[in-house]
Amino acid sequence: MKRILVPTDFSEHAEDALKVAAQIAKKNNAEIILLHMLELPHQMSDAITGGASIPETMLFMKKANETLDEISNRPYLDDIEVLEIVKMDKPIHGITQISQEYGVDLIVMGSHGSSGIDELLIGSNTEKVVRNSETPILVIKKDISNFSASNIVFASDFSEETKQPFEKLLKFSKLFDSKLHLVNICTPNSFKPTHEAEHTIKKFVSEFGLTNYETYIYNDTNIEKGIINFSNSINADVIAMCTHGRTGFAHFFNGSISEGLVNHAVKPVLTFKI
Incomplete structure (x- = not known):
């Protein structure tokens, strides 16, 4: 850097x-x-x-x-x-x-x-x-006298398009010797059986040779709340997310989880554009 x-x-x-x-x-x-x-x-x-x-x-x-x-x-x-x-x-x-x-x-x-x-x-x-x-x-979002990125939450659907942004996160995490907490948020509107979610994350991880990490499936009413609540539960230092960069009507109707976190999360939010 x-x-x-x-x-x-x-x-x-x-x-x-x-x-x-x-x-x-x-x-x-x-x-x-x-x-x-x-x-x-x-x-x-x-x-x-x-x-x-x-x-x-x-x-x-x-x-x-x-x-x-x-x-x-x-x-x-x-x-x-x-x-x-x-x-x-x-x-x-x-x-x-x-x-x-x-x-x-x-x-x-x-x-x-x-x-x-x-x-x-x-x-x-x-x-x-x-x-x-x-x-x-x-x-x-606030004054941080001793910034740390020892524990980074990466919330994702672990799809193919998130691989390139994830590589950028790996470079950032190496600077701080971070432990990565890889989480898939399961909601009523984006339900996926646990075995399917676990298989998706396992396949994703296998392509990067990770060592210092844990994986999780976390249930909540919506994705944004799930990310914030999960991050608080493990006392994460940083929340990392991919953003699609929606604009115009697509952004108005669909919104963006990353932008919602920027507005509502107290913890530092690190974003990577897909």
Whole structure:
């Protein structure tokens, strides 16, 4: 792991993510890219296009750069190479572009989560990035002074399409010498006999030569609740999931378990796009 991208809006949640990124960077001698997306009001963007309001734009840029400088000098970032970037763009576009341009290995983002009407109509920038990013994303929901990934839950249906994302998880787990807890959540709407579920997981595992792992079948009313309840029951450090990156009407009607976990789980959530 060479580069970790941390988008920041200068909030407390973004700082929680940066503190975790710093711990990972020190463990792996990685560089941190600290990115602030400057999303100007529409009226100012229109004015800039017309050649006006340049002083106002420069003022926003100057203030953002000053704040990044201040953050980069925090003690927990000592001995870490930090690259500061201020970019004018919508968050999802800018984060994706920077991630690709700099060959980022991991994005670490903070999230306050959302629920109810806010979740339905608005969603969070973190949720949108999770839906679209090809780069693995670690979502942090609270201040973690001593980040650990000793026990990682990987919840999956263990289908063929999850094999490639799982290989990325294996690379991440090797950095922390993690034990993997592979779980299939069984619900009334996705019922599968135990012997079938066990056979699917056993066949999946046999292709990777795993040693430090356990497998489970866990029953609950729905998949999201099952993942959260199971993770709590074994005191997991991180929840890992694949996301399909649904958009448009498919996303509206089907939703996404990964995005639901980003909103509702307290534990860190690590996502890999299929």
